[in-house]
Amino acid sequence: MTYYLYILQSEKNGRYYVGSTQNVNERLQQHNWSRTPSTKSGIPWKLVYTEEFSDRSLAIQREYEIKRKKSRKYIEFLIGSVG
Template sequence: MQEVIGSTPIFSTKTRQTPVGFFCLSTMYYTYIVFSEKLDKFYVGATEDLHRRMEEHNTGRSPYTKTGSPWQLVWSREFKIRSEALAEERRIKGKKSRKYIEWLIDSAGKAI
């Protein structure tokens, strides 16, 4: 696009140049499973910040998990696209199976 002279365009008409060697850190998304020994229950969720989310689970800021503290992160999977992390969360929850969740954790080779 060429620069327009004498007008006030809504969008810039100048071409932006990206510096050589510049890279953008992209946000990663996670599907995760936490476990409460106190309740003997798993919780499956998705987030873009695992550290913050674990803090929320363990400080009572998450309504469903506030009574089960401490929660331990036992499995997670990383995604580049939010919708994929959410789809994985729905897929795991859709199994409605503790055995499946335990298999998923075991098949990962180790607890996180």
């Protein structure tokens, strides 16, 4: 089974959201359909970054690693490294 770390960016206010899931497209829809209270104020969201993992715990570990940095600059570095 494949798991993903994902980063969304709000098209409304530019804020980033970091999460992990098995199905990135379904999760993005949930964020944009107000199913996640913490992201309601930023709708619409767009997917700007993903990383793939073979294990759920690794995806969650990476999610928390990024969140612990509390760094917009680091998130923008990650997004910029994909192009």
